Amino acid sequence: MSNLASQRHGRHEHHHDAGAFVKAVASTCDLRGLRLTPLRLRVLELVAASPKPAKAYDLLDQLKDEHSGAAPPTVYRALDFLLENGFIHKLASINAFVSCHHPNEAHQVPFLICDVCSAAIEVCDERVSRLLNLQAKEHGFRPAGQTLEVHGTCADCASH
Template identity: 70%
Template sequence: MSGKLHTHHLEDAESFVAAVEQASEERGLRLTPLRKEVLELVAAAGKPVKAYDLLDHLRERHGNAAPPTVYRALDFLLEQGFIHKLESINAYVSCHHPAEAHQVPFLICDNCASAQEVCDARVAELIEAQARAFGFRPQAQTLEVHGLCKRCREG
């Protein structure tokens, strides 16, 4: 993982969902049909997706989906580390490493809304070390860097 930069959605959505299904089975988790469907929608989006966009897609398929249903599924997927929430834009992305718990920074393009996961453990370790140096005990960290991606800068 160290020193590598990956674009979001390294794997295709189908492979990602299969990896989450396997991780769920190994952990004894129940990936309900709704949770799986929300996961598939996040994975297929190809960029950060908002909860209400997910709700709209579910309503197209089922007609009666309600916000609490979507948020419960998202909460489960977040809790298990299968997806990440980008707080600054209030959107969700699938995780490159659904089988392992980790903290990663994201590079978010303010023009096209793409998000890149920075898969470099040194970043999270540095933040945690700095926090400890100040006597601070971190419980979670989210680092989101905003700017323009290469494609938007060159386009």
């Protein structure tokens, strides 16, 4: 599907540029008056540069190479800050983190997670979120948040 057709149907194509993403987050922090400490920035850079969802202890191992005093609470505090401000997403089913394609706007998106290579694809299609909210409303349910993770096999792994 072309980008124009995707946008007409509420979907958006994304090509991840880690450097541009980190700059967008830094700019958003400046606008919101948030403190992006050097450690938070480094954790953000590591998540953004990771080719697949990053696990906290893998991030810790990478940080220990640069900061000998890095400990699990340090990494988790940085991840909590990034999560709370919408800069990254947590994939609960695999306990890993990915950068957000829209770091300067609140949104809820489903993910397609490959069980073979661990790739995670952020599905930016507001129709999915809208449908879930509509279903919740019809059942008298008031959602506080959405996390939808669909597991399967990505196109690359399926073709091998």
